[in-house]
Amino acid sequence: MNFATLLERHATQRPDAVAFYDADQPVQYSELLAESIRVAGLLHAQGARQGDRLALWLPNCTAWLATFMACARLGITVVSMNTRFRSREVGDLISRGKCRWLAMWPSFKGLPFRQILGDVDPGQLRGLKAVMVVGEASEEPLVAGAGSFHYSDAAPADALDGVPQAPGSAHALVYTTSGTTSQSKLVVHDQQTLISHGHNVARYFGMGPSDAVLLGAPLCGAFGFSSALGGLAAGAALVSSPVLNPAECAAQIQQRRVTHTFANNELLDRILDAAGAQDQPFPSLRVAGFASFAPSLEDLPERMEQAGIKLVGLYGSSELQALTAGQSPDAPLSERQRAGGHLVAPEARVRARDIETNEILPHGEVGEIEIRTPSLMKGYLDNEAATAKAIDAEGYFRTGDLGHTVDDRSFVFHARRGDFLRLSGFLVNPLEIENYIESLDGVNNCQVVGVAHQGKTVPVAFVIAKPGHAVQESGIIAACKAQLAGFKVPLRVGVVASFPVVESANSNKIQRGKLQEMALELLNAG
Structure with a gap:
């Protein structure tokens, strides 16, 4: 299709059915x-x-x-x-x-x-x-x-x-x-893959033509667009605004009788706050899928439960589509709040591979999650080598995530393998920020780490100046603001003589844990 x-x-x-609420403007x-x-x-x-x-x-x-x-x-x-x-x-x-x-x-x-x-x-x-x-x-x-x-x-x-x-x-x-x-x-992704994924999302989460889906993320990303795909496949109404405002989202859920939404936990937390002291603020909302991007909101599942909202953990990626997996709304809260869940496509399969021995692991043992699903990308644009590296001969995508399988169609996500940062809901390779800062005048080397600060993960940079050069924190931050998305801009920049390292027989490895401790000291001092 x-x-x-x-x-x-x-x-x-259904020509008169609403396809999209553009803020307050219905579009049939x-x-x-x-x-x-x-x-x-x-x-x-x-x-x-x-x-x-x-x-x-x-x-x-x-x-x-x-x-x-x-x-x-x-x-x-x-x-x-x-x-x-x-x-x-x-x-x-x-x-x-x-x-x-x-x-x-x-x-x-x-x-x-x-x-x-x-x-x-x-x-x-x-x-x-x-x-x-x-x-x-x-x-x-x-x-x-x-x-x-x-x-x-x-x-x-x-x-x-x-x-x-x-x-x-x-x-x-x-x-x-x-x-x-x-x-x-x-x-x-091609058209039929996107549409097929939308139908699977709609079927798994129970979306129908009389439902309404609040887009809790931008359409430009996999999270927002996969949510839209589910609604479009079902013929439901999509509800959104050019700028995501928690108070406006809360009002839209009530006014448009929203039945489903998928968002990060920080936005859901603010939407709940915007509802005030209402006992059951969103009676129409049947499913609220969430990704845990703000590490400090561990009490959100219990608060949502008290408000009568079924919060479910999700899993996905750009390569597989967001909402590739989700917990069942009928499961107990202790299970529903975990990232991962059941694969939404009936023919999809998941397995975990030992990162040291490369062996497929039995259910319950932690390894790198690999998923085969019809929502898989066609490939990386103009990059066949990267595509071949990411997908094996059996069609399994190597996610780079650690977790354990429950059975062949469900799993629990544990952590991202590697040093990627989740900033404002977006997955960012710190190397991208480091390479830009190293291109600035006077900067010899840079390391960027993410730390929890005021309820969310923020980037902090450490730089080593070139001999004979003096670099200023304010200048580096200003340059980043001019050239990078705001969520990639380091909140603080520390100028150091060297990076902390641990020596081994093969190399001197930078101690990112020590850098994170130094980052917290910088934030607390500033």
């Missing part, structure tokens, strides 16, 4: 279909063709969904970009993604998207043919050498005449995810 067929089916069977399935066809015609008239790639740099809004659906109809691959990205990340994705088109909202909420784009190395934008502008019209070119047109422009009446719908096998979406190098990997 392709997305055009899915959308047409809903629009034909018939309206979303018409909007996606108009945008597809507009893109095609501008020269967009099957196989092209479009960088989608928008917040959660109708234009995001309509543009994605339009691209799916034409067979254009969407490279999804986080609105919190800054020039370094934006340029990298547009360049490595080989994007010919960019959709953006330059004036959204007064944020400096135009300036961010202007700070990108012009060489990284040479492949762009045109920018589709959402919101206020742009009087000046946004990218030198590239044209621009407005999202709301009318498409020629015959723009799609003779243009076939792209098949379900056409690549549809690219997520970004941290890899083993400083550059993020680009994860490709």
Whole structure:
């Protein structure tokens, strides 16, 4: 199946049903279909063709969904970009993604998207043919050498005449995810894989056409988009806003009678706080799936239980899709609150492998989790070597996570293998931050660690200056703010003469535990 067929089916069977609440604005399935066809015609008239790639740099809004659906109809691959990205990340994705088109909202909420784009190395934008502008019209070119047109422009009446719908096998979406190098990997999924995953999510979590799903994460990432896939597959209503505000989310759950939501524990905690002293604040909410991104909120499961809300642990990744697994809402709380759960696809399988002997482990023993599931990516974009390394000959994806299996279709997640950081809900390789800081004038070496601070994990950097150079904490932080997403910016930077190491016969290994202790001292002192 392709997305055009899915959308047409809903629009034909239930044309007046709401597909998306864009804040307070309801958009019916018939309206979303018409909007996606108009945008597809507009893109095609501008020269967009099957196989092209479009960088989608928008917040959660109708234009995001309509543009994605339009691209799916034409067979254009969407490279999804986080609105919190800054020039370094934006340029990298547009360049490595080989994007010919960019959709953006330059004036959204007064944020400096135009300036961010202007700070990108012009060489990284040479492949762009045109920018589709959402919101206020742009009087000046946004990218030198590239044209621009407005999202709301009318498409020629015959723009799609003779243009076939792209098949379900056409690549549809690219997520970004941290890899083993400083550059993020680009994860490709095709239309039929995404739609099939949506149906499995809807079936497992009991979503139907009369339900409503609150999007507790941005559509640009696997967490938010997988939630949307479940709702779209079921023909339910999606509920969201361009900016996730806990008080607004609480009101939307009540007003739209939301039945399902999937979010990080910090947002759910704030939504519950926004409900105030109400005894049962969200009677319509049947399932609240969560990922534990804020380490200090260990009491959230009990608080949600007292409020009459079924909180369930989840598991997923960009490569497998979010919501690949989830705990059963019917299980006791002690089991429901664990990360992991049952694989939502009936044919999916999981196993654990010993990280030292490479042997498959019996159920209950901790090893690296490997999963085979139909929601698996098609591969890493333009990177066959990385794809082959991540997926074995039997089709199992090596997750890089540690856990134990309960049976062939369920498991418990324990921890991430390696030193990746979970910052503001996003998985970040500290090497990405380290490499940028090491590119700054006067910096010789850098190490970044994550520590718990005020209820969430934050990055702290330590640098060694080049001989004869003096580096300042304020200057490094300012440079990071200008070039990196806010959640990647170190909260403190310590300038040290050397890093603590432990000596061995083979190498001197940096003591990251000691660096974390030093980071906490810095935070407490500042």
